[in-house]
Amino acid sequence: MRDRLSFTRFLGLGIEASIPDGTTLWLFREKLAKAGLMDKLFERFGQHLEAKGYIARGGQMVDATIVPVPRQRNSRDENDQVKAGTTPRDWKKRPAKNRQKDKDARWTKKHGRSFFGYKNHVNADARYKLIRKYGVTDASVHDSQAFDDLLNKGNTSSEVYADSAYRSAETERKLKARGFRSRIHKRGHRNHPLSDAETKANTRKSKVRARIEHVFGAQENAPGGRLVRTIGIVRAKIKIGLQNLAYNIRRLVILERAAAA
Template sequence: MQPGFFDLDNRLQLLEKLGDPLPKLQRSVDWEAFRTLLNVVHEKKRKSNAGRKPYDVVLMFKILVLQHLYNLSDEQIEYQIRDRYSFCRFLDLSPEGQVPDARTVWLFRERLKEKELVEQLFDLLMQQINDAGFIARKGQIVDASFVTAPRQRNSRDENAAIKKGQTPEGWEDKSDTVLRQKDVDARWTKKNFVNYYGYKNHVSVDNENKLIRRYEVTTASVHDSQVFDVLLDPDNTNANVWADSAYRSTEQEQSLNANGYRSHINTKGRRNKPLSNRAQQANYNRSKVRCRVEHVFGTQEAMGGMLVRTIGKARAGVKIGLMNLTYNLKRFSWLQGQLA
């Protein structure tokens, strides 16, 4: 049968009717608002005008969003763009158009790291979200989640040297290829008798819209309470702050009170001094609000965000920052749909 003139449009309309979320995401966000900042990526002196011109920066940014939305590697995102009509429509590419290869995607992400643009992109998105009327309301919830990294098979002596900021003995003799696969930034920690290796994603989520307002990336060994003050959002219209018992201390309670916040941090029992029934009930009531942050981490886990396959804290920070940004994009699109 000879293909009709509107066959592609009909197919795309059917995909959206069947639940494709990308058209809604495309309409919800002003993607051009990121262009000025993203153009910094190409701010380098060209030796000549010869050669292929770089791909559009907004196109490349949207490719990174797709990667984190569907948990795709650089090779897989190239394949899926070539294969899927829905991806081409989201990227404003024709099915026969040129597609950036895996290496180009990797290089663009590296430039974001070198220029330290991810946090600025996150802030730009939050400004857009606030302008749309979804400001931070009803207080904030602070929590952290482990983001595991590939485990390094190092000896105890090698790990001890890494913790001291030294190069382990004998590593100088290894090839550059081997050394590039050694993550000297990630750290081990233990929680509830389970060992974790990698990094932490510390977030502050507003209680009204479940949007990530602030975030901080650290190694896994950093205690949650050490970045608590950095995460607090002074722009929230409500002074209530929820967090689990790891954040509670006398100094923290005094600091929150002095800065005009109302603490709803869970209390914790001590050895030979368990919580009273009243304290347990208070924790239960607080946790009914605090659990909303777990919905955020659950969505990110479904997106494949609780694992990084990169090497080093700088690249992990880019990965986790883009994961938080993509979550907010997805949530923003949903909120606008609910408003409509």
């Protein structure tokens, strides 16, 4: 915070003011977690965005990104016990070790690579690229399992964009029943490749859907990236929620500057 005067001015701190240290910031996050206020804090800023005229427009884009945590050096037996919801006996005997073990994070594979951590499931509007809703799960949860909870009736457009991982007959039925228009990518199957028309339709959808990758890219390039160093899903939800909130704040600054230019 001392690196730039703009940081201290933004926080309302004077030159001689004491700067909150890492412990103070950690305690702030702990209080947010215990009070269960992260969702309310995010929603409150969402109301601020709408009050300034940044209403969700252009359709909604749904996607998920992996949020890594430091890898656990567990034995296969220990991992099996954690997945089963039990604590390995050796960890119980060593409380200090047990406190350092993340028993909520899970492994997953993407593009042939293994990742350990959580997932940030996001709904962003296509017009402003602002995050409107989000959810946090362990990394093993399939993207489509968080889909229903992310849908936002507040968007002025009924169109919903997502990649083919979200597509199923059940999802298409639910979207139609709730008044949404599916713009989810179609995928080919063995002996049933996509037609030329379907391929072209996917290309058109990609021009909109790809904008959500800008959201994740901005988070990755922000100080600290997406890595979460807390332990447990309760703290991970706070850290990821704050990352999403911080993204929206930075995005608002960009939108305001563009409007003033």
